[in-house]
Amino acid sequence: NYTKKNSRQQYDSKTLEEAVDLVRNGLLDAVAASKRFGIPASTIRKHKLYNCSVGAGRETALTHEQEDTIVKILVAYDEWGYARSRRETLDLVKNFVQEMGLSKKFTHGSPGVEWLRLLRLTAAKNRESSG
Numbered sequence: 464n465y466t467k468k469n470s471r472q473q474y475d476s477k478t479l480e481e482a483v484d485l486v487r488n489g490l491l492d493a494v495a496a497s498k499r500f501g502i503p504a505s506t507i508r509k510h511k512l513y514n515c516s517v518g519a520g521r522e523t524a525l526t527h528e529q530e531d532t533i534v535k536i537l538v539a540y541d542e543w544g545y546a547r548s549r550r551e552t553l554d555l556v557k558n559f560v561q562e563m564g565l566s567k568k569f570t571h572g573s574p575g576v577e578w579l580r581l582l583r584l585t586a587a588k589n590r591e592s593s594g
Contacts, residue, residue, distance in 0.1 A: 474502050483510045524568035525560075533559055534586045553579060 482496040486507055493511070497504035509515055525533075533556055540547060540555075547555070557573035566572040574582075 474500060478502065479506070479510065482507050486511050524565060524574070529563065529565075530582060530585070534582070537586075549576065549579065 478500050479502055482491075482500040482502050485491040486493055486496050491499065493504040493507045496502070496507050536555070536559070537547075537552065553573065553576070556579070560566055560569065560573050569575075
């Protein structure tokens, strides 16, 4: 199972924007802003020079709405009493991804076992928090 190996970005986008604005306006230099906000000075400099977007990593392949739709489909199958194996579930998701024209976003044309595991974890957390 996948475990996160590092802790990245311990600050939010508003904090970064505030730090970059202070540096752009000449009120602080990058090192002082780094110490004040807990953001690496190199990150502040990069955002000042290149107007980078805030966030780590690449975009997700599926939107939250698309993942919610998949979860609703899977829950409906469960409610109808149709038990699926992991392979059948992944095949169902693969069909959804192909119908939506999103196959190119995945290495093998569809999400894999790890994606499914994380989707199930997320769905379980959402069920716990909402009810």
